[in-house]
Amino acid sequence: MTSTAPQIHEMSASEVRHIAVDFGGKLDTGETLTGTPTVVEVTTTELTITNKAVSTGVLSINGVSVPIGEAIQFTVDAATTGTYQIRITCGTSESQTVDGLITLSVG
Numbered sequence: 001m002t003s004t005a006p007q008i009h010e011m012s013a014s015e016v017r018h019i020a021v022d023f024g025g026k027l028d029t030g031e032t033l034t035g036t037p038t039v040v041e042v043t044t045t046e047l048t049i050t051n052k053a054v055s056t057g058v059l060s061i062n063g064v065s066v067p068i069g070e071a072i073q074f075t076v077d078a079a080t081t082g083t084y085q086i087r088i089t090c091g092t093s094e095s096q097t098v099d100g101l102i103t104l105s106v107g
Contacts, residue, residue, distance in 0.1 A: 002087065004101040007062060013106055016077045018051075021088055022061045024070040026098040032069030033098070037090035039074045042101070047084055048077040054090065069093075078106040 003026075011017045023033060033054040041047045055071040072088050084106065089099040 002099050002101055004085075004103065008103045008105050010105045010107065011076070011078060013078055013081050016075060018073065018075050019102070019104075020055065020059050020061050020066075020071050020073045021100065021102055022059075022064065022066045022071050023088075023090070023098055023100065024066055026100070027070060027092060028094060030093075031096070032093045033072065033090045034069075034093050035091045037072045037074075037088055039072065039086060039088050042085040042087050044082075044084065046078065046080045046082065047086070047104070049074055049086070050077075051075040076104065078104070081106050 037052050039049050039052045052074045055073055059066045059071050084104045086102050091097055
């Protein structure tokens with residue numbers, strides 16, 4: 001079952017936003033995300049999603065310090081208002097695959 005993050009990311013239709021998602025809670029001790037993540041819009045093709053990568057520095061996400069290799073980062077460009085689901089999938093250093101959903105509200 002795919003988990004959905006409780007936070008709803010928000011942006012206006014005129015913005016380009018950088019988004020970071022913490023996957024630390026899905027990783028075992030010492031495990032990190034590896035490779036290039038898959039980041040896709042689930043229901044439409046309205047969003048342009050680029051610059052998909054595993055974090056290479058410590059990030060602060062929702063007030064929590066997230067270690068290197070435990071977050072996925074990407075850029076979103078949206079021209080149409082609406083609420084979108086984005087699915088993120090990535091391999092790990094322990095040959096596992098983690099995935100999750102986020103909600104993006106474009107107003």
